[in-house]
Amino acid sequence: MxxxxxxxxxxxxxxxxxxxxxxxxxxxxxxxxxxxxxxxxxxxxxxxxxxxxxxxxxxxxxxxxxxxxxxxxxxxxxxxxxxxxxxxxxxxxxxxxxxxxxxxxxxKIQNQTVKDMFKGYSNQALIQKANSLPDFKWDDEGTELRQRSLLSNGAFIYTIRGNSLIILKDN
CATH class of the missing domain: 3.30.420 (Nucleotidyltransferase; domain 5)
Known part of the structure; x- marks a missing residue:
């Protein structure tokens, strides 16, 4: 160990x-x-x-x-x-x-199917897409955003305020 x-x-x-x-x-x-x-x-x-x-x-x-x-x-x-x-x-x-x-x-653990769905989206565009969906119906978008945030190691940070996703940092 x-x-x-x-x-x-x-x-x-x-x-x-x-x-x-x-x-x-x-x-x-x-x-x-x-x-x-x-x-x-x-x-x-x-x-x-x-x-x-x-x-x-x-x-x-x-x-x-x-x-x-x-x-x-x-x-x-x-x-x-x-x-x-x-x-x-x-x-x-x-x-x-x-x-x-x-x-x-x-x-390695990132979901390839979800990644392919949003390949052409910028972080801002993906946030806008998620926010345009009915309340909290953005499971795939949320998964992709979480992976992007993790892989950015602090360069991309977002949060949830109310029913909306907001970008805090996107370098």
């Missing part, structure tokens, strides 16, 4: 450190599908903390951790690195940036 130290900024700005209790390479899927994707969808620090308590050992770091995840929930970004521990100094440092592996796994 691979271990990862997680450095997280909750949606309310609170910073915390914890250790993922289960296999934590992106390719194994568990941490991405059961922890990271749900965390990115909450926008509620209480829900985020409850999920972290379920899947992690809180306020702890492991010297035998292979990886480091830096998860910034307000910015909707995830970075993935080798975790290095220096016994002489007792300091943890991030090693090689491995975020490409995290992004590759997200691309």
């Amino acid at each position: 691979t271990r990862s130290n997680l450095y997280i900024t909750l949606s309310n700005g609170e910073k915390l450190i914890c250790v993922a209790d289960s296999s934590s390479t992106p390719e194994q899927g568990y941490i991405v599908e059961n922890l990271i994707i749900p965390l990115l969808s909450f926008s509620n620090a209480e829900h985020e903390l409850a999920l972290l308590n379920e899947h992690c050992t809180m306020n702890d770091q492991r010297i035998n951790a292979d990886y480091r995840y830096e998860i910034d929930l307000p910015k909707q970004t995830v970075a993935f690195y080798d975790e290095l521990y220096f016994f002489k100094t007792g300091v943890f440092r991030k090693g090689e940036n491995l975020t490409r592996r995290y992004i590759a796994y997200l691309e």
Whole structure:
């Protein structure tokens, strides 16, 4: 089993450190599908903390951790690195940036049928299409928007206000 130290900024700005209790390479899927994707969808620090308590050992770091995840929930970004521990100094440092592996796994699990349906749509056009549909009848559009947001790693962020989707950031 691979271990990862997680450095997280909750949606309310609170910073915390914890250790993922289960296999934590992106390719194994568990941490991405059961922890990271749900965390990115909450926008509620209480829900985020409850999920972290379920899947992690809180306020702890492991010297035998292979990886480091830096998860910034307000910015909707995830970075993935080798975790290095220096016994002489007792300091943890991030090693090689491995975020490409995290992004590759997200691309692998993306629903190809839905992706093909909206291939020619910009983010703005897809938001407009979803907003033109009857209240909350945009399952496929919502799926595609969520995947685009995840794959953008913070470059595209949207939210729901009332019955409408609104773009917060689109770089």
